[in-house]
Amino acid sequence: MFNGFFALLCVAAFAIVVVPLADILWMTLVKGGAAVTPTLFTQVTNGISGGLLNAIEGTLVLSGGALLFAAPIGVLSGVYLSEYGHGRWGGVVRFLADVLTGVPSIVLGYFAYVTLVVGLGWQFSALAGAITLAIMVMPYIARFTELAMRQNPSSLREAAYALGCKEHQVVLRVLLPAARSGVITGVLFALAISVGETAPLIYTAGWSNYLWNGRLTQEPIGYLTYVIWSFINQPFASAHALAYAAAFLVVAMVLAINLVARAFLTSRRAF
Amino acid sequence: MKIIVKSLLASALLAATYSANALEISGAGATFPQPVYEKWAYEFNKAGMGKVNYQGVGSGAGIKQINAKTVDFGASDMPLTDEELAKGGLIQFPTVMGGVVPVVNIAGLKSNEMKLNGTLLADIYMGKIIKWNDPAIAKLNPGVKLPDAQIAVVRRADASGTTFIFSNYLSKANPEWAEKYKFGTTVNWPVGTGGKGNPGVAGFVTQLPNSIGYVEYAYAKQNPKLDVVDLVNKAGKVVKPSIDGFKAAAAGADWSKTFYQVLTDQPGDASWPITNATYILVHKTADKPEKTADVFKFFQWAYKDGDKSAESLDYIPMPEPVKAAIYKEWGTVKSASGQAVWK
Numbered sequence: 001m002f003n004g005f006f007a008l009l010c011v012a013a014f015a016i017v018v019v020p021l022a023d024i025l026w027m028t029l030v031k032g033g034a035a036v037t038p039t040l041f042t043q044v045t046n047g048i049s050g051g052l053l054n055a056i057e058g059t060l061v062l063s064g065g066a067l068l069f070a071a072p073i074g075v076l077s078g079v080y081l082s083e084y085g086h087g088r089w090g091g092v093v094r095f096l097a098d099v100l101t102g103v104p105s106i107v108l109g110y111f112a113y114v115t116l117v118v119g120l121g122w123q124f125s126a127l128a129g130a131i132t133l134a135i136m137v138m139p140y141i142a143r144f145t146e147l148a149m150r151q152n153p154s155s156l157r158e159a160a161y162a163l164g165c166k167e168h169q170v171v172l173r174v175l176l177p178a179a180r181s182g183v184i185t186g187v188l189f190a191l192a193i194s195v196g197e198t199a200p201l202i203y204t205a206g207w208s209n210y211l212w213n214g215r216l217t218q219e220p221i222g223y224l225t226y227v228i229w230s231f232i233n234q235p236f237a238s239a240h241a242l243a244y245a246a247a248f249l250v251v252a253m254v255l256a257i258n259l260v261a262r263a264f265l266t267s268r269r270a271f
Numbered sequence: 272m273k274i275i276v277k278s279l280l281a282s283a284l285l286a287a288t289y290s291a292n293a294l295e296i297s298g299a300g301a302t303f304p305q306p307v308y309e310k311w312a313y314e315f316n317k318a319g320m321g322k323v324n325y326q327g328v329g330s331g332a333g334i335k336q337i338n339a340k341t342v343d344f345g346a347s348d349m350p351l352t353d354e355e356l357a358k359g360g361l362i363q364f365p366t367v368m369g370g371v372v373p374v375v376n377i378a379g380l381k382s383n384e385m386k387l388n389g390t391l392l393a394d395i396y397m398g399k400i401i402k403w404n405d406p407a408i409a410k411l412n413p414g415v416k417l418p419d420a421q422i423a424v425v426r427r428a429d430a431s432g433t434t435f436i437f438s439n440y441l442s443k444a445n446p447e448w449a450e451k452y453k454f455g456t457t458v459n460w461p462v463g464t465g466g467k468g469n470p471g472v473a474g475f476v477t478q479l480p481n482s483i484g485y486v487e488y489a490y491a492k493q494n495p496k497l498d499v500v501d502l503v504n505k506a507g508k509v510v511k512p513s514i515d516g517f518k519a520a521a522a523g524a525d526w527s528k529t530f531y532q533v534l535t536d537q538p539g540d541a542s543w544p545i546t547n548a549t550y551i552l553v554h555k556t557a558d559k560p561e562k563t564a565d566v567f568k569f570f571q572w573a574y575k576d577g578d579k580s581a582e583s584l585d586y587i588p589m590p591e592p593v594k595a596a597i598y599k600e601w602g603t604v605k606s607a608s609g610q611a612v613w614k
Contacts, residue, residue: 047309048584118339124297124326206297207326209312220297220324230327233470234306235489236584 025251032248035241040249045209045227049238052246054211058126058222059253061212062205063194065130070138071187077138078145078183079171085146094146097139108136109200117204124206127216129223132200137190144186148179181264188261192254198225224250294321294565300333300346301432302468303487304549307367308346310580311573318576323569330432331456337361337552343562345552348432349456350531360555362604363530364597365548366570367586368521370488371436372512372545374497376476377403379416381498383511386411388503389444389536389544395422395483396441397448398462403481411503418481425475425484428465430456436547437485440535444544473497485545488512489585504544505536516543517587526593530600548589553604560606567601567613 043051077097081090112132122128152175160174176183206220207230213219227246231239298308305327312323328336330347337345338359351363373392375385387395391407394400400407404417427434438454452458464479466472469490476484477496491497491512501511510516519541524532534546551570557563573581574597578588589597601613 046313
């Protein structure tokens, strides 16, 4: 009797989690899917209609740029934590990384606004946006890398040293390649997180109706999440359609990245 | 990854060949004129004149950004007083006008069927009139079937230029409101449910039976679910919210001495009583004179060639004499070395 009741509770809890998610995905799919047209990928926004080419390009630039900063530093921090971080320092770094993942992104955005946008006089720009996203996702990459490295058996390290490898060879040539699927998964999750961010970018990247002309500072840049945040509040149906289309593209991107990440995680012998 | 690196490198090369003399300015602020600024920017760019970026983040944020000099121009739905301008070292000029419209959701009632005046509107927003079939409302609406139901008041939850205009009108129309609540971007509302932005208010009004709210004209026009209320204006005439009504309200204003004009409760038979202009802010002493000159170049183009686009989006262009006064005002902006940036 009680078992049945408990099972029912579990099912109810599951439904409470899944139904809203399914509803959101369905709504995005139906409304966004209907708004997806070829012009989205060929035209830039013109106020309340047009396409999303500028926003798509901006999102790729900002998230790609963030990875350029975050991936090397994050992976190296992760290596440090797993191989050398046994003492007090390791604990401090680990604690700080965990705190950083808990900082609301809007706080990071405001911090970057004060320091980079105003302080260094970069104005709203691609570089300010990318660095903000990089700071945000770095701890994820570090912790994922650490966990993946820790899964390497000790015998692997010992064998490498026994064959006369130097320290850096052990880490870079043996341990990191062995843990690569976990590391790549971390980087991909970081990418997925950065694609869906709005708050820090409003403070740092600004918004642009045009294609990016490659300047790192002094030039604002567009991104998909701004379209969702801003255009849905316009009175015009054409603006709403763009907002739904942008939501659809963001969800599709995040979903695709997650699927690729899962594929890496399950196949330990990927490429 | 490689693709991203390659594209970044390619863009960097592009940037190297990019000429720094092209017009490129950015602004931020009010959301009400966002569609028209973006449309102007698009057409300006198509005409080969340059790039104008505008971020709709709200009037308050726009004023903050121009003060911090993170943008070349700020935008606000609320005019700054002459003292505020002097304190911030700014000048302001109006770009387009619009109107605020009371909207209701009463079963069986159609748009333009109900009439209210400023006194009653303020009484409703003060919580003094609590039922739709109140004798004061019934007296103004003979033959209209008013329900015996509580009025659900909807207002803004956030600071907004729309609230500034609306509360300014209530202050002019109702002395008690003026004394107790004054006017501003936020008001110490005694009653009501708060919605975020025009869409928030529109959403609550469509969901709550027997509700009343206020939104920018474009939202009322674009949303068939919102029923518009007509108002009795200062001349005692019943007027529908319309482009002509906003134009009539703007016609009587004297822009020659100051651009601080709140176009509420204006005289004239056809005047819609809750009309407003939206403003651009720039620094009076320009750190980057060429950027400020570019801002003026863009808006001069808009005043000359942008009226049609503005009207297509339900905005009212500024009358010609006002435009002349605006060009004169631009002449007062100087560079740090005392040169006029606009000749």
